[in-house]
Amino acid sequence: MRIAWRQICLNGLWIAGASLMMANIAKAEVPFFKASVSAGTMPPMEERLPKTPLVVTPMEEQTIGEYGGDLRTLIGGPSDVKLMFVNGYARLVGFTPDLEIEPDILEAMDVEEGRIFTMTLREGHKWSDGAPFTSEDFRYWWEDIAQNPKLSPAGPPASLLIDGELPKVEFPDERTVVYSWSKPNPNFLSDLAGAAPLLIYRPAHYLKSHHENHIDRSKLTPKQKIMLKSWAAQHNRLDNLYKFDNPDLPTLQPWRNTTASPATRFVGERNPYFHRVDPEGRQLPYIDRLIFTVSENRLIPAKAASGDVDLQARGLRLQDATFLKENEKRSHYEVRLWETARGSHFTLYPNLNSEDPVWRKLMRDVRFRRALSLAIDREEINDILFFGLAVEGNNAVQKISPFYTEDLRTKWATLDIDKSNALLDDMGLTERNKDGIRLMPNGEPLVIIVETAGEETEQSDILELIHESWEKVGVEVFTKPSQRAVFRNRIFSGETVMSVWSGYENGIPNAQSSPADRAPTTQTSYQWPKWGQYFETKGKSGEPIDMPEAQRLFDLYQQWLASTDDDEKAQIWREMLNIHAEQQFTIGVIGGILQPVVVAETLRNVPKEGFYNWDPGAQFGMYHPDLFWFEN
Known part of the structure; x- marks a missing residue:
């Protein structure tokens, strides 16, 4: 079963129109980078893009955009800088607005029997600092991080365990990575596509110099040798792909954070090596910079109503909608009400x-x-x-x-x-x-x-x-x-x-959605944190389940994992939902709360209607913020 979905068709279009697209790329340098390209400090666009970039086609109500502008938004605290990563939503595979999964960072994903996942990387894809993105970045995470007891005391993530079995991971060449299990892993793709995804790669070229296995001790000074004793803490501090608070850590997202934390204003600048282009062959994103300003949550509605934002949902409630509507014309924005998809608000x-x-x-x-x-x-x-x-x-x-x-x-x-x-x-x-x-x-x-x-x-x-x-x-x-x-x-x-x-x-x-959060599988399930902790740490901490109804949920989840039949999966879901309703x-x-979304009147391609949800959805992520653009 080849799961490359729409990207296969897009690549077909790419191949058919390769000369035309490359000609467009050669003529359409991003204005933000023109000075650097002219000065010779940055290669031109055609050399920054992968050989087969991802062609992103705007949705029906979206249009081809123009370059430029700063998008302003408010966040509740410095840790919310991670929303640059969340909303940027560059993933190995990602959800579409129809909640289908398609390749994104990957050129293709082959899935055999639901248990063998062969990932093909894009030729010439680069990290935001221009270093090659290859299978070595996957090998480094798997062998040097996930299986290093000093960096990962509990071992690889529990989500990679299927019936207690870790995957077999192979790296046949620099563009191929293979994860395989003896049984199906129906969660693997959705885990990779999450708002806070399973990140099975790291910028090896950056982190190796901080890893004891790759440091040449003979070249270290006595002081550096002493500091080497705390290398793991230093490595973990720098390795924040999701937290997005280390400006020096290369990224694959459309924007890269340039501001170290703590701060009250974070600036994300466009990634010169981002792998997506629009149908005219122009490199995305359209918007040059993201400006994230820290604000007290209680002040966000007032600041949004004053026109201090270009796109805002975080910190806004349905109760703010009337007040926000009253200030639309004065502050030149539009209030849109998106649906939410949580089980409960x-x-x-x-x-x-x-x-x-x-x-x-x-x-x-x-x-x-x-x-x-x-x-x-x-x-x-x-x-x-x-x-x-x-x-x-x-x-x-x-x-x-x-x-x-x-x-x-x-x-x-x-x-x-x-x-x-x-x-x-x-x-x-x-x-x-x-x-x-x-x-x-x-x-x-x-x-x-x-x-x-x-x-x-x-x-x-x-x-x-x-x-x-x-x-x-x-x-x-x-x-x-x-x-x-x-x-x-x-x-x-x-x-x-x-x-x-x-x-x-x-x-x-x-039926295909994972019911993992309906069973004791994570400590972030606040009704049974220690049972979830026990599963996540493979029994090293937390407590084993000691309640029959909760154990039944866990057993049903294991059955869902093993099943390849959609009818059986649906029946498992129904039983789990009934147990939850009965047990409270x-x-x-x-x-079913509507989410107010404030959109500047000059900001284009933000859908009029949508779902505002964390996972699946990544808030604005699945609607491609790299396609948002400012008119005039």
């Missing part, structure tokens, strides 16, 4: 791995989780905060998913105070204090501390409404915000009782 995560034995026992009792869900007035939350436009219900799937049913959305997720009280009474939580708050088995009031990353005032608003409705069943809520890194570490260590985050990223799955492992509240 706002989700409560009971920590089944809480360190506190009393809380752990409560959270693991399905009656407790169901009672909490039944005591949430989702209709009130929708009406007050989302103009009645949201979808009330579980953290499940959206209507356009083939697995959608009303039962998945509403089971244990409609307001029923009497049933909630009955479930809590049935658990033996019948004693209350003078304020009407139930008492836990240890005699303490049933006060749930819900932890947040402290980034969204919307979360506090929703929690306040939940607080009011939970009081009716004798449960009190306190909200504890903290910085995101602290928030996550507390969850991972079991210090939290309950947390808040958005729901499952892919709320529109089909996560408590979804509200979903």
Whole structure:
């Protein structure tokens, strides 16, 4: 089975019109680089592009663009500079707006039996510093990073394990890389195409000089030999392809970050060796620079309304839409409302791995989780905060998913105070204090501390409404915000009782979509972080699953991995979704939220309608920001 999809056709067009395209390329140097090319410090465009660049055809409503301009956007903190990588969305293979996977950085991908993946690199493709991009960059990651215990103590990523088996990795020549397993790996392509993808390559020419296996000790000074003892920490600090905060690290993205962190303003400049061209043979991206300015999240809507951005979605909520619309003409932008695809916009995560034995026992009792869900007035939350436009219900799937049913959305997720009280009474939580708050088995009031990353005032608003409705069943809520890194570490260590985050990223799955996040496979599943940690570290940390329903989800996921039959995969998905609805492992509240997108009136090729989603989608990534351009 040859999976090269549309790129094969495009390459066919390339071959048929090679002379014409190369002539166009020779005449169409990017203005941003003309001075450097004229001075001889940079090769001309035809020498910077791979022999067969990826020809990107604009979608129906998009047009051929013009070069130039700075695109301004606001970010919530220095770590958000990674959005240059996310939205640039150059991947070995990537999702199209139709959620199909096509080659991108790769010229082609051959897949045999769902288990043998042969990758063909583009001849002449180069990193952003002009160094060749070859199979050596894949070999270096696999042999010198992923299997080096000092750089990767847990070994290669758990996502590469199929039934405990790591892949066989081969490098037949400088343009070919082969990953193979004895069984199918249906997640491999989608992992490579993710917003935060599985990165199986590194710029070897840059990182080798910081790796003990490639350093000539005979040439080191005594001081350098002492420093060599901490080489692994230095290597990891520099190796930030995804974090995008090391300006010296070569990249394959359309823009390269030129600003070291920490900073309040990050500048991304176009990559002179980027591998994509438009149908006229002109190298992409059209826009010269990205300007990312750090702002407090609460100020982003006001700054967007003042015309301080050219493209903005992060930090904007549906509640801001009216205010933003009122300022369209004055600040010369347009507000567009994109759909979102998450299973739920706002989700409560009971920590089944809480360190506190009393809380752990409560959270693991399905009656407790169901009672909490039944005591949430989702209709009130929708009406007050989302103009009645949201979808009330579980953290499940959206209507356009083939697995959608009303039962998945509403089971244990409609307001029923009497049933909630009955479930809590049935658990033996019948004693209350003078304020009407139930008492836990240890005699303490049933006060749930819900932890947040402290980034969204919307979360506090929703929690306040939940607080009011939970009081009716004798449960009190306190909200504890903290910085995101602290928030996550507390969850991972079991210090939290309950947390808040958005729901499952892919709320529109089909049979081919991976159900990995519906099983205990990652510590970033906040309802069972230690079970996920145990899987990710191959048992070196975390805890083994010790709950039958969660184990069933894990077993079903393993069956999905082994299956090659779409009907069987679909049936597995349905059983997993039903288990989640029945068990309320996560408590979804509200979903189907529209995302405001502010677009400068001179910015072209940003779709009028779209999905704003992390994975699949990479926010703007799958709509090709390298095609966005400024008129005039």
